Amino acid sequence: MSTAREAIKMTRDDMEAAVKDFPVAILPMGATEQHGHHLPLGVDIYLAEGISRKLSERTGAVLLPSVPFGYSWVWRDIPGTISMQQHHVENVIKDVAHSVSRNGVKLLILVNGHDANNSSMKYAARELMDEIDMPVSYLFYPNLEQIRQQHCDSPTWSGMIHACEFETSLMLAIKPELVDMKKAVREYPEQPSLYGKSTISLGDLSDSGVYGDATLATKEKGEEMLEQFLNQMEKLIQEAYASLPKKD
Numbered sequence: 001m002s003t004a005r006e007a008i009k010m011t012r013d014d015m016e017a018a019v020k021d022f023p024v025a026i027l028p029m030g031a032t033e034q035h036g037h038h039l040p041l042g043v044d045i046y047l048a049e050g051i052s053r054k055l056s057e058r059t060g061a062v063l064l065p066s067v068p069f070g071y072s073w074v075w076r077d078i079p080g081t082i083s084m085q086q087h088h089v090e091n092v093i094k095d096v097a098h099s100v101s102r103n104g105v106k107l108l109i110l111v112n113g114h115d116a117n118n119s120s121m122k123y124a125a126r127e128l129m130d131e132i133d134m135p136v137s138y139l140f141y142p143n144l145e146q147i148r149q150q151h152c153d154s155p156t157w158s159g160m161i162h163a164c165e166f167e168t169s170l171m172l173a174i175k176p177e178l179v180d181m182k183k184a185v186r187e188y189p190e191q192p193s194l195y196g197k198s199t200i201s202l203g204d205l206s207d208s209g210v211y212g213d214a215t216l217a218t219k220e221k222g223e224e225m226l227e228q229f230l231n232q233m234e235k236l237i238q239e240a241y242a243s244l245p246k247k248d
């Protein structure tokens with residue numbers, strides 16, 4: 001495949017033919033939330049969509065339009081952040097899954113760019129398993145920690161990736177025109193002992209909205225990590241497809 005099979009550019013006939021040819025659809029899962037002063041609000045959308053587009057090119061799976069919102073409660077008071085309630089994220093996934101399943105899709109792949117979507121994806125997939133005959137796989141940067149450590153020079157803040165060297169490098173690889181490296185900063189806020197045990201949240205801790213060292217980000221690091229993620233995700237999609245129950 002050379003071009004992505006983008007659902008919103010297809011006619012109903014194109015869609016019918018694409019699903020008949022390879023009955024797999026990819027749903028990019030994003031968020032609209034602050035990512036510091038050097039990155040746009042749509043980082044999680046651009047990354048999930050950029051990766052999904054490449055996976056569609058490589059596998060022939062249909063690329064569905066991205067889900068633009070996620071659960072972003074922690075940044076809710078910062079301009080531009082739009083948060084969906086957690087159970088709404090789950091229901092959006094389920095509604096999309098029910099629809100594509102009626103269109104003949106046999107396997108749905110969720111490609112996530114926003115950490116807080118992970119639990120919604122897992123619970124939606126479990127509920128869907130009891131409702132429809134279409135498995136759902138959910139992918140979020142496979143082997144993240146290993147690949148991040150191989151390519152990034154700065155440590156994470158508490159294992160988190162947000163507007164840091166990692167996300168900024170990926171953005172430089174996927175959407176460089178939207179990155180302003182002159183405004184990139186390094187920030188490792190102190191972690192209160194009640195963090196993770198109370199409503200003290202990320203939004204309360206970092207002045208810049210960056211968690212980690214965005215100044216060390218480069219396009220090369222982003223491209224190398226992207227290639228590794230893509231190779232692994234492509235394999236996972238083929239594996240999930242191969243394990244679908246065979247007809248007859």
Ligand SMILES: [Zn+2]
Nearest residue numbers: 043044162163
């Ligand atoms: Zn992000």
